[in-house]
Amino acid sequence: MQEVDPAGSSSKFPLDTLYQAARMYYLEDANQVKIAETLDVSRPTVSRLLAEARRIGLVRIEVVNPARTAADSLGGDLAAALSLQKVYLADGDQSRRLRVGLLPLVAEAVTDMALAPGDVLLASSGRTIYELSQAVLPKLPGVIVAPSVGGQTEPEPWYQTNEIARAMAEHTGAHPAFLWTQALPSPEMHQFLQRDPDFQRIHRLWEAAKGALLGVGAPPTTRSSISRFIPKDDDSLARAVGDICLNFFDIHGDRVDFPGSDRIVATSPEILRAIPHTVGVAVGVEKASSIVGAARAGYFGKLVTDATTARAVLEYLDAA
DSSP: OOEEOTTSOEESSOHHHHHHHHIIIIISOOOHHHHHHHHTOOHHHHHHHHHHHHHTTSSOOOOOOHHHHHHHHHHHHHHHHHTOSEEEEESSOOTTOHHHHHHHHHHHHHHHHOOOTTOEEEEOOSHHHHHHHTSOOOOOTTOEEEESBOBOOOSSGGGOHHHHHHHHHHHHTOEEOOOOSBSSOOHHHHHHHTTOHHHHHHHHHHHHOSEEEEEOBOOGGGOSSOOTTSOTTSGGGTTOOEEETTEEEOTTSOBOOOTTGGGOOBOOHHHHHHOSEEEEEOOOGGGHHHHHHHHHHTSOSEEEEEHHHHHHHHHHHHHO
C-alpha cells in the first residue's frame, strides 16, 4: 500500500523510512553507506529514498543567490542612510530598462500600499513614471488615479500628466481623474483656479491621497529636457539638485523658489509629506544628489531604484 505524505503526494516507501534517511543524510551528515547499514537497505535504495524525500517535500533545498543577498544588504544600507522605510532594489543598471527592469519592484511597492476602492493614487510626470504607466501594474479596482501636476506644453509624452494618469488607470482597472490646466498658468488664470470647482475637486483628491508614485527629477542645470517655463539658467535654480512634482529642492531638502514658482499647479510639499504611502522612483548616477535632497525633504518614504544608483548615492553621502 502506498503511503501519502502530509502534502498529499503518494510514495511507495514508508514515510518513516524516508524521514530517517533524510534526517541522517541532511542533518547528521551521515554518508549513504552508514544510512544503508542503519536502515538495513542497499546503498542504491538509500539514493532512491533521498530522491523520494525531496520529491514529496520532506526535504526542501534552498539555493541562495549571493548577488540577491548582497542587493538586500545594499538596499538596507541605503534605506538607513536616507532614513527611508524601505528601498526596493533592482539588480545592476536599469536606466535603459525602466519599464522592464523596475516594473516588478514598482508593482510590489504599489501592492504594499494596500489601496482599496475609493482610495486615491497620485502619479507624477516624468519619463520614469510615464514608462511605468504603459506597463501592467497590479489591479486597482475602484481606486482613483490622479495627476499630481498640471499639464506642460512640451511634445514628449512624459510631460502629459493627464495621459499618464489615464494610461495607469487603464492598465490597473482604476478610474482616472484629469487636471485641465497648465502647470504654470498666468497670474489671472491662477487666481481663477482657486475658485474653479474642477480644480478644487483635484485639490481635494491630492489632500485625500493614500499613495503616490513620484519620479525624481535630476538637477535642472544638467537636464537636456525640461519644461520650457523652468528658468534652469536662472541664478535662483543654481543650488537646486532636483525636483518632485515641480517642487525644486537643494541638497539639504530645502525648497528652491524661482520666478513664477508661486503659481505652479502641483501637489505641494506639505501635501506630499502627509500622504501615507509615497514611493520615489529614480535610477541613474546623475540623480544621486537628487535622491538625497528629495529624501531629506521628506517627499517620499520608500524608494525604487537599482544597485548602480544605490552605490552612487552612498558614495555621494560618504564624500559629503
